[in-house]
Amino acid sequence: xxxxxxxxxxxxxxxxxxxxxGSYIADALSKEGHSVVVxxxxxxxxxxxxxxxxxxxxxxxxxxxxxxxxxxxxxADMVIACTEDDNVxxxxxxxxxxxFGTRNVLARVSDxxxxxxxxxxxxxxICPSRVVGDMFLGxxxxxxxxx
Numbered sequence: 271x272x273x274x275x276x277x278x279x280x281x282x283x284x285x286x287x288x289x290x291x292g293s294y295i296a297d298a299l300s301k302e303g304h305s306v307v308v309x310x311x312x313x314x315x316x317x318x319x320x321x322x323x324x325x326x327x328x329x330x331x332x333x334x335x336x337x338x339x340x341x342x343x344x345x346a347d348m349v350i351a352c353t354e355d356d357n358v359x360x361x362x363x364x365x366x367x368x369x370f371g372t373r374n375v376l377a378r379v380s381d382x383x384x385x386x387x388x389x390x391x392x393x394x395x396i397c398p399s400r401v402v403g404d405m406f407l408g409x410x411x412x413x414x415x416x417x
Contacts, residue, residue: 284309284346286332286362287353291378291398293318295350300325307341310353332362338370348374356380363393 285296288310306325309332316327330337349366351359359377366372388395
């Protein structure tokens with residue numbers, strides 16, 4: 271999926287969390303020419319970024335307002351909160367949307383019940399277990415139709 275319809279070319283993106291998912295997203299967006307800032311509390315998390323990553327890394331707690339301000343959240347065209355902690359993702363997403371006025375906010379949520387809440391807060395969500403589950407079910411249905 272291309273972000274061209276959401277972001278200007280070379281858009282500013284803040285990624286919260288640099289685990290497997292966050293580092294993958296940050297690397298891909300950096301390669302597309304976007305200006306990327308990645309925030310994670312663990313310095314070793316940044317080792318997952320490739321040598322081609324041309325963005326910035328911030329070792330800090332993204333739930334602290336000063337950290338987001340120093341990461342220039344007010345300049346962000348998009349914020350992607352993809353830590354393994356739903357509470358962190360939802361908190362940072364709400365602050366990005368309501369305090370910094372970020373129009374495009376995307377949060378990873380493990381608890382699919384939280385997706386409705388996020389919709390009311392104008393935060394787009396992705397629930398990895400639901401996405402993967404739907405892919406598996408699609409493959410099962412396709413296999414069953416093929417026999």
